[in-house]
Amino acid sequence: MKLFKLVLIPLFFMVQTSVWAQSFGLNDLKGKWTTTNGAGIHVVDSNQVFLLYQGERKETSSVSLNMQSKPAYLDFHVVDSTGNTKIQSIFQFVNSNLIQWQVFEGERPLNFTASRGELLFLRRSD
Numbered sequence: 789m790k791l792f793k794l795v796l797i798p799l800f801f802m803v804q805t806s807v808w809a810q811s812f813g814l815n816d817l818k819g820k821w822t823t824t825n826g827a828g829i830h831v832v833d834s835n836q837v838f839l840l841y842q843g844e845r846k847e848t849s850s851v852s853l854n855m856q857s858k859p860a861y862l863d864f865h866v867v868d869s870t871g872n873t874k875i876q877s878i879f880q881f882v883n884s885n886l887i888q889w890q891v892f893e894g895e896r897p898l899n900f901t902a903s904r905g906e907l908l909f910l911r912r913s914d
Contacts, residue, residue, distance in 0.1 A: 812881040813855060821887060821910035828910045829862075829889075839866050839875070848875075859888075861896060877905075885912040 814834055822828035822840060830838040830845065834853050839846040848864035859880040866873050876896035879889040892905040900907065 812884070814853070816881065816884060817855070819912055820914040822913045823908055823910060827908070837862070837864055859900065863896070882909070886910070
């Protein structure tokens with residue numbers, strides 16, 4: 789039994805570490821990501837992102853995406869009838885089909901924080 793524990797416990801930690809250390813790239817982010825009410829983003833490539841909001845698909849401009857920072861960030865501008873709004877956000881993959889995304893209209897903090905911005909979980913929907 790002792791030998792079993794000596795082998796099994798380190799093996800468990802190696803598997804967990806490899807799961808946590810998975811890295812995701814732009815190809816993993818491409819596609820439509822939405823909340824249960826349909827709000828979210830549609831990432832076509834690093835320069836073309838659409839904001840999905842209230843049943844509309846809004847084109848964005850000045851897209852800035854950094855997948856190397858932890859958490860990653862995605863910033864862009866949305867132009868509509870009310871004007872030009874700069875959106876700053878941070879995100880991280882929970883797994884290959886779920887991302888945690890926090891959106892800010894002001895300065896983007898370095899980490900997730902409950903006191904600022906709207907925190908959403910987006911599921912791959914394409």
